[in-house]
Each structure stands twice: as structure tokens, then as C-alpha cells.
Amino acid sequence: MKSIDYKNVKIKEGFIGRLQQLNADVSVYNVYKRFEETGRFRALLHIRDDAHKAHVFWDSDVAKWLESAAYILAVRKDEKLLGIVKKTVDDICAHQMPCGYFNSYYQVYEPENIFKHRSEHELYCAGHLIEAAVALKESGADEKLYAAMKKYADYIYERFYVKKDAGFVTCGHPEIELALVKLYETSREEKYLALARYFVDERGKREEMRYEWADSRYDQSHKPVREQKEAVGHAVRALYLYCAMADLARIDEDKELSETCEALFADIVDKKMYITGGTGSSYHGEAFTFPYDLPNFYAYDETCAAIALALFCARLAKRKNAAVYHDVFERALYNNILAGESKDGKAFFYVNPLEMCEEAVIYNDSLKQKQHCPIPERVEVFDCSCCPPNFVRFIESIGGCIYGEEDGKIYVNQYISSETEIESTKIRMRSEMPYGGRAEICVQGAAELCLRVPSWNAGITMKVNGKRVEPSVREGYISLYCDGDIEISLDFHIKPRFVYANENVRQDGGRKAVQYGAMVLCGESCDNGKQLSAVRIKSLAGAKAAVGEYFTLDVKAERLKTSAALYSYDAPVAEPITLRLVPYFAWANRGRGDMRVWWL
């Protein structure tokens, strides 16, 4: 399935439209400001400063920011932003080595160690720079970086593929692989594809250098990738690698690689994914752990990992479409990913727990050396600040994940208010999602439309040109032939529903979450007081949904009250309360407090 490029999809209104506007107005500038202050842009000038060394991954932060800017500039006029982009590109190009190599850490601080340490993010940075270059070229904003990074890619090709004289074979942090596929798809030069294939297939074929504190599963080099059927190790590394594998499976029609991707996707979705679409449950190694291990307070669930899962879903769908990929994409988007940014667009979560306990945070704050403990508030910049620009670039590129085309059929995969034109068929969609289940789709032209049925729907009402039609659902899609001017009105009924985790998830035993459409809801202490762990919801009958500043759902619940003793033979008594739930993505926007997703 061909996905319709983000540049051909105009998002001007609605929930995602407003989010993109916030990103373009606030987030992209705020991330820039924080990166500028912390030296990430200055580092491109390659002025040695031993007291404030560049980090090995700083170039990737700048690159993701450039990519964000590219997506914004493709659809918006912003001279100020373009100016920063041009200046940044000039700085990079001015300090690129004649051979094509560019790295703001190694060129300045360890030139003798260039391409010697596979664990130090060199090719990871290169990959993000290539992604930025491709995005800038395709956006029409800049071609200079594209030429420069093509030269860098040629140098990597020469060293790693032709001469094989680099100090390692594959990079500890996958990313270059998917970037090379992007470069191939823009340049159509086979060498980049060959190099991507090489990096993917050489991975895990030999013992390579690794961190002392992690085994080779950490960076997915424990066995050849085609033999990997279980998602292991650092979740972002894993999912970036799987993205490249899905790309190659599609381009090469590689059945074996395709089956591997499907097994990995199933392993994640069936055993290792939070209800929020979060993955990588462990702080230690930011990693997948073992099946059904999904701690809530100690969830790691990096924002980048949820983004990477969405990217993997989108690539799997391009290879061979299935509704489940878009369902998982939607779950990740409206829950873990959106939780990554504050309401004002300025601050970000790196880690996305499903439970917050303020006292644990206060206790941890008081320790000199902190235990791993989720932070209760988003912050504007981290030492390892990968998530903020990743969030911005993902949100800005989301238009590319709405529509698809295959065998003359047009697919509507996400219900996001937008306009597009596909092979002379014009589509205009207005959607209430995620707060409501209705979408109006106006089609001009002739086409077979395939409309995804979200798995959370509790019924469908469909009208075509005002007339009620009984939808026939096949493999998660409603198929409809359109000719002329057609107005489709879709209502995917939303009712708040309990969701139960598999009996093997020991952390959620006897509990349930509440989902409203695609949104997983949570309760916060600012609305409900503390002791959320003692709140029981017996039924969702009579639950009242409202959309104010945020969506809210008021639910009849009860609080289990005990005596004051620490332990008692007396069963707790239930005291009726009204529990206010808000979208999980909206949590922690009203100060510190407790939060919970899973209820008695």
C-alpha cells in the first residue's frame, strides 16, 4: 500500500490541526531555544570546549529538529524558521570534512577514534542527519544539506561496505538503516539500499563491542536479525531497526524478512505493549523485558519508543496493509505519544508511567542519588533530549499516515481532519476524533474507498449523501464505491469501556482500565484526591462525557475505606464517589499529583 505523502495532505483544523499549529508556533521554537542554550547548535561550529564537550548524540538532536522544521516549512511559510534552518545547514556544511564525514563530537574531541566505537552513536547521528536532509529536500526548503549528507553516505558506503576498514560493522544504535532506505527512495541510487541491507543483515552475525552493563540483546545484535522473533533490548533501537527491516521487506519483497517483522510486531502487541501503546518497560537499558511484564509506576515507556512503534506500524502497512497496524498506530498516537508534550507545547516527558505517586517522587527527590523514579512533570530539555524534537517531527509528519492507495483503492486509515487529492479524487475529511466517533468525508471523483473501522467502535452508523447505509466490514475496513460528489457520514459509536489485561500481566491483576474511543483514560488526584489505588469502578453505566478544556468522563465509583490501622481483619467499606477521568495524554498538566490508569 502506498501511503499518501504528508505534503499532499493538508491538515488545517481539528484536534491534530490545532496540535500542529501549536508545534509550529511554539514547540519548534522552544525546542530550538533550549537546544541553543544548551550548546547543541553551537557545537556544530566545532570549537573545542573541554569544559562543555558536545555529547556524542547532539548532532541527532539538531537533525531531528531540522526534520521537524522541514515538515513545517513544507506546508507553512515561516521566514524566521527558514533562516534558522539555512544557518544551521551552513554551519554543518562548513564543518563537514572533505571526505564527507561529519560529527560534532568526534571531529573535535576524538578525531583519532572516528568510526572506532560502535556504541557511540556515530552512524545513529549520521542517520538522523540523512533523514533531515531528505526531509529538507522534499519540503523544498533546502537542497544543500541533501548534497552534503549524500556525500557523507557515500563515505560511509566506501568505509563500511567497499573497504570494510571501519572499526565496527554495525552501529550500536540502529537508525542509519532506515535513513539509507529514505535516501534510496529519494535518490533511487541502489548503493544506499545495498548498504541498508548490509547493515541489517550483518547485525548479530558476530560478537561486536558492547556496553559492559548490557548483553548483546541490548542493541539487537544477539543473533542475525532474520532469526529474531522476540522484541528484546533497548526499545527505540529495536523499533528503528524493525522499521528498516519492514522497509526492506517491502522493497525487496523479502518474504523471510516480512515474516520476521510480523513475528516481532506480534510479540510486541501480544505480550509487551502497554495499553497506552508504550513499549520498553524497564529503566535498565530502556528495554523490553519479558512477556507480560508491564509495571505501571516503573513503566519506562519512552516517548521515542511509542513514536518508533507508530513508525514501524506505518511501514508494516506500506509493506502489506492490515487494519491492526493502524489500530496500534492510533493507540500509540492518542495515548503514549500525545502524553509526551505538555498542553502549552513547551515541555516533554521522556518516560511515560501509567501510575504516579507524588510521595514516591518527593522521597526520591530527597535522595542525593536518585533511584529510577518517573518524573511527575514534563520538562523543556533533558541531557538526553531525543524525545522533544522526535515529538515535533512526528506530529508534523502525521499527514502521511492518514491515507493510502493500493490497486486503485483509496484507504482512509486514520480519521484526522484533512484534505487531499489522490489521482484526481478529492477528499475532505472532518473528524471529531479522539473526543468523538464521528467523521464526515466528502469525496469528489471516482474511487473505491476503504474506510478503517477502529477496533474500539461499539457500533457503526453510516450515511451516504444523507441516506442510511448498512456498512459491510471486511478485515477491518468498510468498502464503498464512490462516483461523483459523495458525502459520507460515519459514526463509530463510542461508549466508555472497561479494558482488561491478560491474566499473565501480574501488575494489572483484578483491575481494569477505562477506554473512550481511542483514548485510554486516567484519574488524577487534583480531581479525585489521593488513594487512587483504593478506587473501585463497578460499572460505567451513567458515565458522563464532556469536552471542556479537556475531555472528561465522570464515572460513578467507590472508594474502599479502611480503619486507620495498617492491617485490619475488617473488610474495607465502600464509599460512593464520582471519579473524574481525563485522557491519559492530558495528565500532569495541572501540577504534581497522583495518577492512575488501572482501577479495581
Add this chain to the structure above:
Amino acid sequence: MKSIDYKNVKIKEGFIGRLQQLNADVSVYNVYKRFEETGRFRALLHIRDDAHKAHVFWDSDVAKWLESAAYILAVRKDEKLLGIVKKTVDDICAHQMPCGYFNSYYQVYEPENIFKHRSEHELYCAGHLIEAAVALKESGADEKLYAAMKKYADYIYERFYVKKDAGFVTCGHPEIELALVKLYETSREEKYLALARYFVDERGKREEMRYEWADSRYDQSHKPVREQKEAVGHAVRALYLYCAMADLARIDEDKELSETCEALFADIVDKKMYITGGTGSSYHGEAFTFPYDLPNFYAYDETCAAIALALFCARLAKRKNAAVYHDVFERALYNNILAGESKDGKAFFYVNPLEMCEEAVIYNDSLKQKQHCPIPERVEVFDCSCCPPNFVRFIESIGGCIYGEEDGKIYVNQYISSETEIESTKIRMRSEMPYGGRAEICVQGAAELCLRVPSWNAGITMKVNGKRVEPSVREGYISLYCDGDIEISLDFHIKPRFVYANENVRQDGGRKAVQYGAMVLCGESCDNGKQLSAVRIKSLAGAKAAVGEYFTLDVKAERLKTSAALYSYDAPVAEPITLRLVPYFAWANRGRGDMRVWWL
């Protein structure tokens, strides 16, 4: 209340009698063997070996072992054991410095740093050596170490109290304080009491050296002890300090210190104690955390901390008796403490979690650098092997915690099969506890008896010389005047009961534990299969208790089964099962597996 010394209490049979026999036959020798192999006894010879340096706390391990041996030798003839004791004492005395100082690490490896680092366990080791010396003297086994350690105590007095020229004021690990009180009570020399008072009262009055990774709460030096009303920091350090405070409150009739002790006891028992009597919930700093923070899988609950809590209870009762102290002692003894040793008497737990997940352990085992994760099996020796000899010495000295005497009244505080003679009144007790609730007490002589009513009782049947008597319970005790030969039959009715944790304990919300008399029960996967988190017990009606190799309770329960999906809108269905529960202390004696205390 005067407690009757362990030497005047013969324990020959029953549950604790068998345990003491196992300790004397197996544990004390096995701990010796492991300590011998690992160099702890060799280190006393002070032969420098830079490749295998003595640890700073090794002397304390040997000292606790000597103390164990003392308690055994007081009531049993064992020439072999006595021989090892004599040899060990000779080794210590031969290498004591002329001034009295003794430390197998500092004398050999850092003589220039003697009494310079408060965090390096010097006075902690001294304290344990003093305790061992007092125990050996009182057991009649040896007086040589007593003389030597008195000399050491005199040297400490000189340096810390008279000259005040040591490099610190108070030791980072409390222990010396309670040891000095013991030395005072044996020697009646006021100087030791004065020094104990000094160490207690100087604590927290100034900024002292501390570990970089912990704040001053870690070793209870964050404020003067009399101002400390909340239990904080390293649990064993805290409780050893509180023991000395309770001793001083008693001896000095110090009201302020007494109130502080009561506040600290209440803080622990009302907010920071596991149902097993475990304390110190956090791996980080082996520490108390914040109120109601009682994680089950990640419980730290060091065996030594539960022992220290029991020691604190015993001292509080000597100061001013109350039934609650013996209730908490009993809870700690029959749950966390007993769990510390394996059935064969050879292996020990350091950490005592209330939940085990085998897969988490397998996952952690596979990581090169382990995360903090409880171990699923007891081991014979640890690097930091404080718990094994602490367990042995505690169990061997338990006779001293059964009977008390105050104002001519004789108190029976624990129902442990034993014989004693108090002021010409002879008492012989046979008890079924912890497996049953019956105790037979034969009294010869005249005395007012005060029989503790365990808080778990579900009714009392009492007979005196075969005749039913209605017991009148006041403040947790049945009072009875005896004259002549009297046989008292007590039956504290046991029925399995649900226990509910306070609503603020977020880790136990909606769950309950099952208690049978003083025993908290648990379920293991070897009896019940995995997925214990999905087991629900609705009622304990019809539960069947049996005593075989261990006590077992078979309970009608149900397992919540879900579909295979990770998340589902379908509520789980309940499948009836019989759940076999065993005492918590008996867990992990039948191989690795899952374990759980709190049930749906």
C-alpha cells in the same frame, strides 16, 4: 518489666525447640564453615593479603557467630564448638593492640586511618565484639574475650569521651550504643552507660561525614535523636539505635527518650511495617521510605531488620510493658525472621520479598549488571553476610523473650514450649504455636500470672485444673492468681482470617492476605501454578488446615481467566480452583517459582 534471662528458660521441645536444635546441630557449624572458607576467621590473624582484603565489617560477622555459640554453649555441652570459640577468642586477643583496639581491617590495611571514617563500621564491629564477649561471659563458656573487650571499650571511652580526639563523634552504623548498655549491665560500671548516652545524644547534633549517595537520614544523623519521631534511613541502623534508646529510657527513666521510642515504634507499626513484620522497604539504602510505601516484589525487608525490630520490641517491653510489643515481636518472628533460614538450616535470605516472579529473576539473571531484584533462593553465605549469624544468635536467645516479671506478677509473653523457675515458682509450658492455638501451662508455687492474649485470637477457651474459666482480659493480658499446683489450659481459637491493608498502601489495594494465628500465609507456584496475581479468594469458609511436612491451608478460590489477547473488552471469567497456602516463612524451600501473599 524484668525479662527472664534465656539461661533460666529451658527450651527442649516444640516448634522453637526443634529450630534451636537445628541451629545447634547444623546452622552454627554451617555458618562457621562458610565464614571460615571465605576468610572471615583467617582475617583475625591479621596477615596482610592485598588480593583478599578483610572487609571492614568481617569482625562483626565473627562476633555474631561467637554470640550464637555462646547461647548454644550456655544450654548445651558441645566440646567441638567450645574449641572453635576458644581458638577464635585466642586469635582475637593475640592480635588486639596494647591500647585495646581491635579491628581486622584497619590494623592490617589502614592503621593510619583508625577512628577516622565514621561510615566504615569500626564501632559497629566493636559493638558486636562487646556483645559476643558479654554473651560468652554470661554463658560461662569464656571470660577472656570479656576482659579484652572491656579493655577495648575503655579505649573507646578514652578516645571518644575523655580526649575526644577521634576523627568522628558517632559511628555511621549504630550498634556500639546497645552493646555498651549490655556491658554496663554486666559490669555495672557507669562509664559504659555514660558513653552509650553520649553516643546516642550526640547523634545528629552536627554535620558528620556520610556516604555520597545518601543523605544524613540514612544513618539517623539528620537531627538529634530525641527530635526524631519518624523512622528513617537504613532500617537495621535505625532499629539498633532505637534499641539503645529504649535501653537508656528504661535505665535512666528518661521520659523524653521514652516518648521518642514510642513515637518511632508507632511510626513503624502504623505506617512502615509489612504484614510479615518486615521493615525497610527500599533496596536503595536498605531503608525505610515514606508512610504506606510497601512494595511486595521489591520489598527489601532484610532479615536483620526484622530481628532488630523484635529486639526493639523486647527492649520497649522491658521499659514499660504493653501487649502490642509482644504482638509485633510474634509477627516478626513467625514471618519475616523465620523466612530467613531454609528448612535444612543451611541457607539464608538477606532480602524477604512478599512476591516472587520467577521470570523477573530469569530476566535479571541474564543481565550482566543486575537490577535490584529479590533472589528466589536462600544462599549459604553472602558478601555482606550479616543475616546468617544474626538469625542463629537471635533464635538461640529467644528464651529470654518468653517470660517477664514485674511487681510480683509473672508475665507469659510468648507461647513457646519451655520450662522456667521464677522466684521459686516453677512453670512448664507446652504450646502448639504457631501451627495451633493451644498452650498448656503447669505452675508450681504462688504467683499472679499474666497471660498475653495474642491479637489474632478468634475466641478463647480457658481451663484451670480442667475446669472451664471465663478469662477476663485487660490490656491484652489474662490475669490469674495461682497457688499450689495448677494446670492452665489455654486455647486461643485460630481461624484463617483475611487481613486488609490500610487504604493508603497502594501496592495492596483491593487485595487481602490470609493469616492463620500468627502466621501470614502465602501461595507458591509449585502448589498452584503460575499467574498467582489472578487468583481471587472470595471466602475462607471450608478452608482445610493440615500439618504435614509444613502447615498447609487449602482454600476454595478462583482463577480469573482472560482471552489470549493482551487487552480485551471481555471481563475475565472465574474458574474454581483449590489454592494451597503455606506459611510465608516456609516459602522457597521447594525450588524456584512464583510466590504471593496478597490476593484478589
